[in-house]
Amino acid sequence: MINGIKRRGVVGKNGKIEIQTSELSEGTVVEIIVLVEPNGQDETDYLLSNQANRTQLLQAIERAENPENLVVVTPEEWHEKYRKGLFLPA
Numbered sequence: 001m002i003n004g005i006k007r008r009g010v011v012g013k014n015g016k017i018e019i020q021t022s023e024l025s026e027g028t029v030v031e032i033i034v035l036v037e038p039n040g041q042d043e044t045d046y047l048l049s050n051q052a053n054r055t056q057l058l059q060a061i062e063r064a065e066n067p068e069n070l071v072v073v074t075p076e077e078w079h080e081k082y083r084k085g086l087f088l089p090a
Contacts, residue, residue, distance in 0.1 A: 047057045
């Protein structure tokens with residue numbers, strides 16, 4: 001049975017990560033998975049961070065909201081065009 005131990009830490013010099021726990025004895029074989037928290041900047045915040053990006057993002061949103069710019073494809077049309085790449089039966 002796999003058991004888990006969750007600890008928070010900070011990456012140190014040269015990428016060193018230390019974990020201390022009394023729940024593991026010396027010689028215990030472990031598998032380590034590192035989950036990295038986001039750097040704090042949301043993608044939208046980044047896209048709005050300067051005038052050029054902001055203008056381009058807002059124009060793209062405006063184009064997407066205009067019904068005249070929508071392309072409608074039926075499932076049948078999609079399958080006819082892309083079925084070969086997905087290995088779906090004819």
